[in-house]
Amino acid sequence: xxxxxxxxxxxxxxxxxxxxxxxxxxxxxxxxxxxxxxxxxxxxxxxxxxxxxxxxxxxxxxxxxxxxxxxxxxxxxxxxxxxxxxxxxxxxxxxxxxxxxxxxxxxxxxxxxxxxxxxxxxxxxxxxxxxxxxxxxxxxxxxxxxxxxxxxxxxxxxxxxxxxxxxxxxxxxxxxxxxxxxxxxxxxxxxxxxxxxxxxxxxxxxxxxxxxxxxxxxxxxxxxxxxxxxxxxxxxxxxxxxxxxxxxxxxxxxxxxxxxxxxxxxxxxxxxxxxxxxxxxxxxxxxxxxxxxxxxxxxxxxxxxxxxxxxxxxxxxxxxxxxxxxxxxxxxxxxxxxxxxxxxxxxxxxxxxxxxxxxxxxxxxxxxxxxxxxxxxxxxxxxxxxxxxxxxxxxxxxxxxxxxxxxxxx
Numbered sequence: 476x477x478x479x480x481x482x483x484x485x486x487x488x489x490x491x492x493x494x495x496x497x498x499x500x501x502x503x504x505x506x507x508x509x510x511x512x513x514x515x516x517x518x519x520x521x522x523x524x525x526x527x528x529x530x531x532x533x534x535x536x537x538x539x540x541x542x543x544x545x546x547x548x549x550x551x552x553x554x555x556x557x558x559x560x561x562x563x564x565x566x567x568x569x570x571x572x573x574x575x576x577x578x579x580x581x582x583x584x585x586x587x588x589x590x591x592x593x594x595x596x597x598x599x600x601x602x603x604x605x606x607x608x609x610x611x612x613x614x615x616x617x618x619x620x621x622x623x624x625x626x627x628x629x630x631x632x633x634x635x636x637x638x639x640x641x642x643x644x645x646x647x648x649x650x651x652x653x654x655x656x657x658x659x660x661x662x663x664x665x666x667x668x669x670x671x672x673x674x675x676x677x678x679x680x681x682x683x684x685x686x687x688x689x690x691x692x693x694x695x696x697x698x699x700x701x702x703x704x705x706x707x708x709x710x711x712x713x714x715x716x717x718x719x720x721x722x723x724x725x726x727x728x729x730x731x732x733x734x735x736x737x738x739x740x741x742x743x744x745x746x747x748x749x750x751x752x753x754x755x756x757x758x759x760x761x762x763x764x765x766x767x768x769x770x771x772x773x774x775x776x777x778x779x780x781x782x783x784x785x786x787x788x789x790x791x792x793x794x795x796x797x798x799x800x801x802x803x804x805x806x807x808x809x810x811x812x813x814x815x816x817x818x819x820x821x822x823x824x825x826x827x828x829x830x831x832x833x834x835x836x837x838x839x840x841x842x843x844x845x846x847x848x849x850x851x852x853x854x855x856x857x858x859x860x861x862x863x864x865x866x867x868x869x870x871x872x873x874x875x876x877x878x879x880x881x882x883x884x885x
Contacts, residue, residue, distance in 0.1 A: 476500040476527070481536030488738060489572045493534055496569045499562045500527055506556035506566070511818045511836055512549050520546045523556040523566050530573035539577045547574050549829060551822040551836075552688060553785035558792070558816070567790070568734070571688070578690050594824045595689045599649050599681040599698070607653040623865035624827070631656035635667035642672045643759075644706060644715045646729070648722050649681035651857045658857070661879035662721045662756060668770050668882050669763035674715060678705035682725040687735075688823055696739075699732050703745050710752065718749065721756040721875060723856045724823065727790030729753045755793055756875060757855065760800035767804065771881045774805040777850030779877060781808050782840065782863065784856040785818050797855065797874050806877070808853075811843035819854075821862035837866045845869070853877055 478497045484490030506523035507513050513522035520529065526547055533539050547570065554567045583591070597603060610617065610625040617625060643666065647659055663673040679702045687695025709715045720726030733747035781798055788794045801808045820826060820836030841863060844852055852867070853874040854860050864871040 476502065476531065478531055479535050481534065483536070484534055484576075489575065490534060493530065493569055493572045496565050497527065497531055497534075499564045500524075501562050503561065505559050505561060506564075509555045509559045509816060511551055511553060511555070511820075512832065514817070515832060515835055516549075518546075521549050523550075523564075526550060526570065526573070527564075527566070530569060530576075533573065533576050533580075539580050541581055544577050544581045544583070547577055549832065551785070551818050551820075551825055553818040553822060554789040555785060555816060555818065558789045571692070574690050575692060590828070591689050591824075594827060595686045595691050595694065598685050598824075603650060604653040607650075620830075624861070626654050626861055626864060629655060629657050632660040632664070634660050635663055635673075637667055637672070639667070639670050639672040641670060642674055642715045643717050643719045644709050645673050645675050645719050645721065646679055646682060646702070646725055647675050648725055648857065649685070651722055654861060655857055655873070657876055658721055658873045661873070661876045662719070665767070665875055665879050665882065666719075666759070666763070669766040671759075671763070673719070674709065676705040676709060682728045683735075684724055684728040685823060687728070696735060699735060699746070700739075700742055702729075703732070703736075703742060703749055706749060707745060710748065718753045719756055719759065720753060721855070721873065722858075723755055723784045723787035723791065723793075724858060726753060726755045727786040730791060755787060755791055755855070757787070757793060757796040757800075760796055764800045764803055767878075767882070771804060774881050775850065775877065777807065778847050779806055779808045779874075780844045780847045780849035780852045781810050781874060782819060782844060782852065782854045782859060783810065783815065784854055784859045785822070787855050788816065797853075801874065801878065804878070804881075806881075808874075809847050809849075811840075811847065813843050813846075814839070815843070819859050819863055821856075821858040823858060826858075826862050833862070834866075837862055841866050851877060 476497045478494050480490050480494055504524055510522045519525040529543050529546060550570055552567060552570060556566050611628045614622055614625050651658055666673050681698050683695035683698040730750050730753050733750035736742045736746035798808045818836055819840040820833035826833040852863060852869055852871045855874060860871050
C-alpha cells in the first residue's frame with residue numbers, strides 16, 4: 476500500500492515506521508475473517524483493513540474526526556490479524572501510532588479523558604492494592620458492574636524459601652498481586668519443585684502496557700525504563716537465566732521493550748537484551764515437565780478448559796505449549812472447539828472503556844468454553860481470568876495454579 480506522507484509526518488520516526496508497515500499491506504482482507512469487532516459489528520471500518528485505511532488517510536494529511544477516533548478505540552489490539560496476515564503487517568505497532576496521531580488532533584470529551592486518566596494512573600499506582608482490598612471487603616455491597624471488576628479475595632499462599640543454583644526473575648505485575656496474589660506464589664512453588672528459585676525485583680512495577688495503550692506513551696516508556704533499571708543488576712551479573720512472565724500481556728510488552736526503546740541511546744542495548752531474555756512461563760514447560768512428573772500426587776479429574784490469551788497466541792505467537800505439556804502430566808486440558816483464536820473481550824482496559832462489545836465477546840467465549848463442560852476454566856493472563864470469572868460460576872484460574880494444586884496434594 477503506497478502512502479504519500481503529509482509534510483508534518485515526513486522525516487518523523489512515527490511517519491517512517493507507519494509508512495514501512497503500510498507498505499506491506501496488500502488489501503487482501505484476510506484479517507477481517509479473524510477480527511472480533513468485525514465479527515460483531517460487520518463494519519469494514521471496525522476491521523484491521525478499515526482502520527489501516529483510516530490511519531493512512533491521517534498520515535496523508537486528511538483531518539481525523541471523532542468517528543475516526545471511535546473506530547480506532549474499538550480495536551481490542553488482540554493482534555489476531557497479525558497471525559492471519561500473509562504479508563506480515565505489524566498492525567499492533569501501527570494502531571499505536573494511529574491512535575497517537577489521532578488523539579493529538581481530536582480532543583476527547585471530558586468524562587472520557589477523566590476515565591482514561593483514572594485507569595492509567597490508578598491501575599499502576601501503589602494505592603491500587605489498598606483500594607482493591609477495600610473493594611473486596613465491601614464487595615457484596617458494590618453495584619453489579621463494579622463488583623464484576625473486584626474479584627473475591629484469595630490467599631497468596633506460601634512463598635518457597637529453598638535456595639537453588641538456577642534462578643529466574645519474575646515480574647510481579649501491577650494489578651495481579653492485589654487481584655490474584657495466588658498466581659505469583661503458585662508460580663514460585665512450581666518452579667521450586669523443578670529446582671528453580673524465583674526472585675522478584677521490588678523496584679519493578681507495571682510493564683508499561685496500561686499507559687502505553689491508553690496513549691500515554693511517554694508514561695509507558697518511563698515505566699519500561701524503570702523496570703530495566705530494577706532488573707539490570709540481576710541481568711548484568713548473570714545471577715538469573717531469564718525473566719519470567721506469568722501474565723501474557725506483560726510478556727508481550729516486555730518482549731517488545733527492544734522495539735519501543737530502539738531510539739533511546741541510553742536504554743536501547745539494555746532493552747534489547749531484556750526482551751531477548753524474557754520468557755512466558757509456558758516456555759519453561761518443556762524443561763520442567765519431566766522434573767515434575769514424579770511429584771504429582773493427584774491430577775484433578777474432569778475437563779480443564781484453556782483459553783489462550785491473545786497476548787500469548789498472537790502477541791507472542793506461542794500456541795499449544797500449555798495444553799501439550801499439561802496433557803503430558805495427565806491433565807485433561809482442552810481448548811474450545813470453535814473460535815479458540817478469538818479474544819475474550821478483556822483486552823486490558825477495554826472491558827471498562829467498551830463494556831458492551833467486551834461483554835458480547837465474553838459471553839461468546841464462555842459459550843464455547845462451556846460446551847466442554849469443564850470443571851475449571853484456565854487462562855494465562857490476569858485480565859482474561861478476571862473478565863471470564865465475572866460471567867460464570869465455573870472457577871477460572873491461571874493454569875499454573877491448577878498445576879500447583881496437584882503438587883500441593885503430596
